[in-house]
Amino acid sequence: MGTTGDGSGRTLVPAPGDIARNAFGGITAAMFEAVFDASPAGLAVLVGPDLIVDHANAACRALTRADVDPVGQPFEDVWPTGDPAVLPALRNVLATGAGLCVDDYAVPAAGGVRRFCVQVRRIPWRRGLAVLVAVWETSEAWAARRAAEEAAAAALTRAGELDATVDAIADGLVIYGRDGEILRMNRAAMRQLGYDAGEASPSFAERFAALRVYAPDGRLMRLEDTPVVRALQGETVRSLHARVEYQGRSLWVLASSAPVRGADGSIAGAVLTFSDETALHAMEQARDDLVRMISHDLRTPLNAIYNQAHLLRRYPNDAARVEARAAAVLKSCERMSAMIQDLVEATLLEDGQLQISPEPVDLAAAVPELLERFHGAIDVDRVRLVVHPDLPRALADPQRLERIVVNLLTNALKYSPPQGEVVLELAPAPEGVAIVVTDRGVGIAPEDVPHVFDRFFRARGARQPEGLGLGLYITRHLVQAHGGRIEVSSRLGQGSTFRVVLPSADGNGVAALH
Incomplete structure (x- = not known):
């Protein structure tokens, strides 16, 4: 390969042998030089062990120091990277012919870092060998890629935040x-x-x-x-x-x-x-039921009191009538007090605020005494008590146990014929002690059986539909608070049986409560 005299003495003119070895056959030296100089990549040819720049195109010159003409200068003076591995790597390419490719090469520069993609190949040159260095600056592409990655990360973060917000x-x-x-x-x-x-x-x-x-x-x-x-x-x-x-x-x-x-x-x-909104709807329905029950059921005894008071005013001097009216007023007041007590207990039970203080209770002694005390308040003459032998003591709160028994008896008497008998049975049970109340009344319709322990529910067929429909609801909660269970069986026209099982005070009672 030779040169032409254009003043610099370094215009590229490939020799015929060089053209053959470089696979440039069929092109002129001018064409080769034009392609070399027009390449958008910075191209430089390095020769000799000192890697002197023999030729550099315009794109390569734009990447070098502005105050130095790269041609004829050692590579390390033209591109001072400060990286001690650069020169040995270039000499290795020249010596072995093994190519070198660096996709991301960072070079410190004023105000930051410049990034390049570098490819190095050994080529035949001037009847010898040289190193061709091709360099593309990728700083802008790298910055765009970094911005895109940051934008993608931000989008993923926002998407994650949105997902978390939606799931919350x-x-x-x-x-x-x-x-x-x-x-x-x-x-x-x-x-x-x-x-x-x-x-x-x-x-x-x-x-x-x-x-x-x-x-x-x-x-x-x-x-x-x-x-x-x-x-x-x-x-x-x-x-x-x-x-x-x-x-x-x-x-x-x-x-x-x-x-x-x-x-x-x-x-x-x-x-x-x-x-x-199921729970809220149930609350609204319960509120409506409560308002309806209170407005109807509490008004009934209140109206009775009102009427009896007027009659007392009309006959203030008739002792017999005054006595009868006073008794009627007292009974209406007792009914209202029982209804209010039901509402209070139901509220306390639902809120878990009703305290249970269990202790051993001898049902064989306590229940007869209870029936004697309630003589006159309920029709205990229609109740037949059956106490089985070997009856264990119950582990129960005496006051709450009395409420359970009275509620069951009141319910049975209310749904029985006027002279119908109600059987109250106390018996041992595998889980503890059983309290069984059986009537021969109207019975409960099959579709009503699942609801008899619901709040404000009153089965059809009551002879005297008194109260708020909270008795069995309260009874169920009281039994469950003792660690017991309550169940009902019934047939229309034949009566019903309510069975309560409470823990015994002997061994397994405490375990049942806890």
Whole structure:
């Protein structure tokens, strides 16, 4: 290879042998030089053991020191990297022919770091060998990549925050696609619906067919009336109450929905939020029941007192009438006091504030004494007491035990014929002591049996429907507070049997209570 005289003496002119060895056959020296100088990558040819720069294109010159012409200078003077591994690596390429590629090479620079991609190859040159260094500055690409990575990390962080926020919402939240398919559900929705987005059928119609949804007025809701379909049609639905029957459960829900719109304003999906209002609905129903019971049942004895008081005013000097009216007033007051006591005890039991102080109780002695004390308050003449031998002592709170027995007897007498007998039986039981009350009254309808211990429930067929319907409800709570159990069996027209089992004071009683 030779040179042409252009004043510098270093214009690139490949010799015929060099052209053959470099696979540049068929091109002129001018063409080769033009391609070399036009390359966007910085190119430099290094020769000799001192790695002198023999040729450098314009892109390479732009990367060097501005005050130094690189040609004819040692590489380490032109590009002072400060890295002691650079020169040995370049000499190794020249000696062995093993190529070198560094995708990210950082070079300290004023105000920061410049980054390069470097490739080094050995090439034939001037009937000898040289090193061709190709350099691309990647600082801007690296900065863009770093910015993209930071943006992606920030997006992932925001997405994680959004996921955490959505999952922390106590209400169920479901995001739907344009065709009603589920795209996203939070944990509350998965817990209440019993499946996640991946398990759900893609068809909203199929999912809805597995439900029975009722409006507050009891009307069965149609598919097109559901909050999701209405939202997919562009409507915003707020605070819709509905009762949902699903997988054997009946829930009251409060649902809201809204369309999700794309950048062009078209509907891209819908979002649904719903909360389980079953407990709140039960509380509201209990409140309504309480108001209804109090307004009706407390008014009855109050009206009796009112009427008797008027009669007393009309006949103040008739001793017999005054005595009878006073007795009637006293009985009405006792009824009102019993109702108020029921309400107070029910509230304390529900709040767990009613204290139980169990102690050994000899039922064989305590129950007859109780019946004697309540003679006149309840019709104990219709009660036949049966005490089995070997009756263990019960581990019970005497005051609460008395309430249990009186409630069961009062309930049995109320649902029995006027002269019907009620049997009160005290017997040993494997778990402790059994108190069994049997009547031969009207019995309980099969559909009512599961509800006899519910608050404010009164079975049909009562001869004298007195009270608030809290007696058996309170009895159940008292029995359970003792660690016992209560059960009922009944047949319409033949009577009912209530069986209470309390722990005994002998060995297993304490374990049962705890």
